[in-house]
Amino acid sequence: MAQAAAVGALLGASTAFLAPSAAPAPAPALRGAPHSSRDSTGPGLAGAAGVGAAALGLGLLAARPAATACRAAAVKKKGVKVVHGKEIPWNLFSPKAPYQGKVVENDVHKQTLTEPTGDANWETTHVTFDHGGKVPYIEGQSIGGSGFAVMKGEQPAKIRLYSIASSAVGDDQTSKTVSLCVKRVVEVDGKFANRQKGEDKPDKAGTAYPENQVYRGVCSNHICDMTPGDEVLITGPTGAEMLLPEDPEANIIMLATGTGIAPMRSYLRLLFHDKAGASSDGGRKFKGKAWLFMGVPYSKSLLYDDEHQTYKKAFPDQFRYDYAVSREQKNAAGQKMYIQTKMAEYAEELWEMMQDEKTHVYMCGLKGMESGMAECFGPIAEKNGLVWAEFAKAMKKADRYHVEVY
Ligand SMILES: Cc1cc2nc3c(=O)[nH]c(=O)nc-3n(C[C@H](O)[C@H](O)[C@H](O)COP(=O)(O)OP(=O)(O)OC[C@H]3O[C@@H](n4cnc5c(N)ncnc54)[C@H](O)[C@@H]3O)c2cc1C
Numbered sequence: 567m568a569q570a571a572a573v574g575a576l577l578g579a580s581t582a583f584l585a586p587s588a589a590p591a592p593a594p595a596l597r598g599a600p601h602s603s604r605d606s607t608g609p610g611l612a613g614a615a616g617v618g619a620a621a622l623g624l625g626l627l628a629a630r631p632a633a634t635a636c637r638a639a640a641v642k643k644k645g646v647k648v649v650h651g652k653e654i655p656w657n658l659f660s661p662k663a664p665y666q667g668k669v670v671e672n673d674v675h676k677q678t679l680t681e682p683t684g685d686a687n688w689e690t691t692h693v694t695f696d697h698g699g700k701v702p703y704i705e706g707q708s709i710g711g712s713g714f715a716v717m718k719g720e721q722p723a724k725i726r727l728y729s730i731a732s733s734a735v736g737d738d739q740t741s742k743t744v745s746l747c748v749k750r751v752v753e754v755d756g757k758f759a760n761r762q763k764g765e766d767k768p769d770k771a772g773t774a775y776p777e778n779q780v781y782r783g784v785c786s787n788h789i790c791d792m793t794p795g796d797e798v799l800i801t802g803p804t805g806a807e808m809l810l811p812e813d814p815e816a817n818i819i820m821l822a823t824g825t826g827i828a829p830m831r832s833y834l835r836l837l838f839h840d841k842a843g844a845s846s847d848g849g850r851k852f853k854g855k856a857w858l859f860m861g862v863p864y865s866k867s868l869l870y871d872d873e874h875q876t877y878k879k880a881f882p883d884q885f886r887y888d889y890a891v892s893r894e895q896k897n898a899a900g901q902k903m904y905i906q907t908k909m910a911e912y913a914e915e916l917w918e919m920m921q922d923e924k925t926h927v928y929m930c931g932l933k934g935m936e937s938g939m940a941e942c943f944g945p946i947a948e949k950n951g952l953v954w955a956e957f958a959k960a961m962k963k964a965d966r967y968h969v970e971v972y
């Protein structure tokens with residue numbers, strides 16, 4: 567089978583993801599080195615030309631903007647895409663021929679990450695699938711562009727995309743699992759309904775609205791209700807917009823709203839947690855600075871806060887972490903605390919960082935974040951005789967401003 571051959575080729579020659587092609591990589595690169603081509607490393611950060619966050623897509627492949635297409639060369643081999651001269655895994659599994667994986671027990675995070683807030687859509691889950699090593703992906707890649715299919719009767723439902731929340735080696739560091747961070751879509755008495763009054767039953771988290779008309783998102787509810795052993799159909803991986811830089815001295819500014827944290831978690835696992843990111847001197851291969859800004863509605867909706875606090879404690883000189891809790895915090899002017907409101911507190915410092923060619927900005931989540939950046943950095947750009955939109959465009963052109971918003 568062509569797919570099996572492609573996977574075999576990727577696994578058998580996984581150094582394809584690790585080895586730079588023409589230009590020599592600055593050493594030691596962020597990931598890859600001490601692992602054999604078939605072991606837990608999987609495709610590597612270092613190799614994949616700054617291959618970063620991946621998104622696992624359950625779907626709607628057609629809805630994915632083609633932004634990455636112009637940044638990557640044409641696909642030369644099945645299951646592989648060449649990005650900046652390096653090969654990365656690419657659509658090994660299609661909606662017509664998805665990989666059949668299983669939900670696995672996950673001892674890193676137990677399913678639901680958030681606590682009830684009173685909102686119908688309060689629940690966000692962390693779910694892990696076993697892919698048997700057959701769906702290699704890299705951080706910040708959107709296997710996100712990759713997807714799972716949910717069966718609707720005999721037919722697969724439309725595929726939805728989900729950003730991959732685990733690093734390439736997976737939460738268990740075997741390179742055989744992939745994790746997602748999925749928000750359960752529940753809308754009560756809204757414009758659409760797929761449950762009439764009296765029909766809504768308690769979901770796995772115990773939430774139900776039997777007195778109301780309810781719309782439950784098809785894929786998100788399917789995923790959030792899964793239990794270990796359940797089968798899942800996976801497509802992808804895909805996505806080349808959110809790849810990490812190869813330079814271990816790069817600085818990484820991460821801006822996430824809600825589940826937009828998924829690719830950032832993938833990066834942070836590699837930078838500060840995984841064996842694949844450890845250097846031979848007992849430190850980390852990553853030598854730069856990482857700064858995460860996360861925006862959520864309630865403190866009960868903070869995602870992976872435990873992990874962020876751990877990194878902050880263990881790497882105080884390298885990792886900074888700030889969050890904006892929109893419905894609980896306000897700034898000094900009494901404005902709602904959005905991510906850009908929080909960043910404005912550090913505008914000078916962030917602006918300085920962005921002048922450094924080694925600094926990359928990653929943005930994932932709600933579309934409104936992009937105009938938020940303009941609000942935040944417009945004034946300081948102007949003070950420096952620049953126009954933010956042009957500065958941002960130049961950063962994008964230099965592959966230093968990575969945006970995946972929806
Ligand atoms: C690149 C990418 C990465 C993503 N990553 C993540 C991620 O990491 N985590 C995450 O949780 N999500 C992510 N998403 C969003 C995800 O793909 C899904 O869109 C989301 O989970 C909702 O899917 P669903 O099937 O549950 O909802 P759906 O059933 O598709 O419903 C979605 C919306 O459609 C509306 N709707 C229902 N019927 C109609 C109709 N007839 N006409 C018009 N609208 C209608 C509903 O009101 C609802 O608001 C990502 C999206 C993209 C594009």
Ligand SMILES: NC(=O)c1ccc[n+]([C@@H]2O[C@H](COP(=O)([O-])OP(=O)(O)OC[C@H]3O[C@@H](n4cnc5c(N)ncnc54)[C@H](OP(=O)(O)O)[C@@H]3O)[C@@H](O)[C@H]2O)c1
Pocket residue numbers: 621708710728729749823824825826827828861862863864867890891892893904905906930931932933934935938970971972
């Ligand atoms: N790769 C991708 O493209 C990708 C990956 C993951 C997720 N996503 C998308 O990201 C979105 C995340 O939604 P979510 O439901 O998980 O998030 P959420 O939990 O609702 O959190 C979003 C936060 O952003 C705030 N916000 C609203 N408008 C904003 C604006 N203009 N600027 C800055 N912040 C703003 C919200 O504040 P208030 O609600 O209080 O106004 C809230 O605090 C989804 O649409 C998902 O599809 C995309």
